[in-house]
Structures are given as structure tokens and as C-alpha cells.
Amino acid sequence: MPRYYTIASSCIVAPKDIKIAISLSSFDTPKQEKRLGLVSALCELMQTVQNMSVRIFAKDSNFDMNNNTPLLMVGPGTGIVPFIAFSDERKHLKNSGSPIAEGHLYFGCRDVDNDFIYRNYLASMVDCGVLAKLNHAFSRSKDGSPKQYVQDLLRKDKSTIERLLRDEQGSLYLCGATKMG
Numbered sequence: 266m267p268r269y270y271t272i273a274s275s276c277i278v279a280p281k282d283i284k285i286a287i288s289l290s291s292f293d294t295p296k297q298e299k300r301l302g303l304v305s306a307l308c309e310l311m312q313t314v315q316n317m318s319v320r321i322f323a324k325d326s327n328f329d330m331n332n333n334t335p336l337l338m339v340g341p342g343t344g345i346v347p348f349i350a351f352s353d354e355r356k357h358l359k360n361s362g363s364p365i366a367e368g369h370l371y372f373g374c375r376d377v378d379n380d381f382i383y384r385n386y387l388a389s390m391v392d393c394g395v396l397a398k399l400n401h402a403f404s405r406s407k408d409g410s411p412k413q414y415v416q417d418l419l420r421k422d423k424s425t426i427e428r429l430l431r432d433e434q435g436s437l438y439l440c441g442a443t444k445m446g
């Protein structure tokens with residue numbers, strides 16, 4: 266069975282490279298045995314074993330990001346991956362003198378220390394103006410802070426979201442596990 270991974274890089278910025286980000290899947294079997302996901306564990310192994318090859322298939326896509334209206338991106342966990350590609354592309358456009366519309370990102374994960382992937386990258390996107398704001402929620406903070414999810418942040422930012430989506434005709438992109446519903 267194939268496993269799907271979202272491309273984390275822009276074909277405009279890096280036409281010959283494909284970046285992906287894989288979260289190592291771990292779970293308990295019904296017999297309470299600890300197991301790792303087949304493909305994600307194999308990918309982890311590939312970092313240490315030399316000359317291992319796998320077959321990959323890249324799907325064609327005619328997706329075209331609209332850079333003229335505001336962008337609202339919601340990505341819990343590895344749901345953030347496509348927005349790394351979006352940000353790469355928006356930075357490239359900005360650096361080449363094209364205007365980019367306002368961009369807001371909502372990221373959620375369990376714990377700030379272990380799960381906040383692309384943390385420095387995202388901070389740099391705020392610094393260079395590609396992201397107007399980075400909003401993050403942590404559901405299992407070790408410091409005992411109350412659980413927060415991206416939907417809590419969205420609720421809190423209701424007026425900004427109304428402005429971006431209703432008044433300025435922005436686009437909302439949501440990426441995450443299918444069990445998010």
C-alpha cells in the first residue's frame with residue numbers, strides 16, 4: 266500500500282528538489298505491543314543506512330496559489346507541511362519584487378519542545394514579512410499550561426478571520442489528518 270506525503274517545497278523555488286516532512290508513527294497493537302509505523306520507521310532508518318533506495322511517485326498538480334488576496338493557513342502537526350511550500354514561494358515572490366497579500370498561519374502540536382516543527386523557519390517568515398502572524402497552540406505543554414488547539418486560536422481571532430475571509434475575500438487552507446473531520 267502506498268503512503269502519501271505532502272510536498273514541503275515549491276516547484277518555482279526548487280524545480281528539481283522535493284522536500285517532505287515525515288512524522289514517526291508509533292502505536293500500541295491490540296496486544297499492547299509497542300510498534301513503529303512501517304514506512305515512517307523505514308524513512309528514519311534511511312538517514313543512517315547508506316545506498317538504500319525507494320521508489321517514489323510524484324502526483325501531477327495544477328494547484329495555483331492566489332497571491333492577491335489574504336491567506337489563512339491552518340495546519341496542526343504535519344498539516345503544516347504544505348504551508349512551508351507556500352511560504353517558500355511567497356518569500357521568493359516577495360524577494361523578486363512581486364507583492365504578496367497578508368498571510369496568517371495557525372499551527373498546533375502537542376508540546377512546544379518536541380513537536381514544534383519548522384519553528385525557526387516560521388519565525389524567520391514572520392521577520393521577513395511573509396507571515397503577518399504566526400499563531401501556535403499546544404495541547405500537552407509540559408509546563409502545565411491549559412490545553413489549546415488551533416480551533417481555540419481561531420475562535421479567539423474571530424474578528425481578524427472575518428476581516429480576512431469575508432471583507433477581503435481571502436482564502437482559507439486547512440491541512441491535517443482525516444480524523445480531524
Ligand SMILES: Cc1cc2nc3c(=O)[nH]c(=O)nc-3n(C[C@H](O)[C@H](O)[C@H](O)COP(=O)(O)OP(=O)(O)OC[C@H]3O[C@@H](n4cnc5c(N)ncnc54)[C@H](O)[C@@H]3O)c2cc1C
Pocket residue numbers: 268269270271272285286287288289290291292293294295300301302303304305306343346
Ligand atoms: C494526503 C495525505 C498526505 C499525508 N501527508 C503526510 C505528511 O506530509 N507527513 C506525514 O508524516 N504523514 C503524512 N501522511 C500520513 C502518511 O501517509 C502515513 O500514513 C504515515 O506516515 C504512517 O505510515 P507508516 O507506514 O509509518 O504507518 P503504518 O505502518 O501504515 O501504520 C499507520 C497506523 O495504522 C495503525 N496500525 C498499523 N499496524 C497496526 C497494528 N498491527 N495494530 C494496531 N494498529 C496498527 C496505527 O494506528 C498506525 O499509527 C499523509 C497522508 C495522506 C492521506
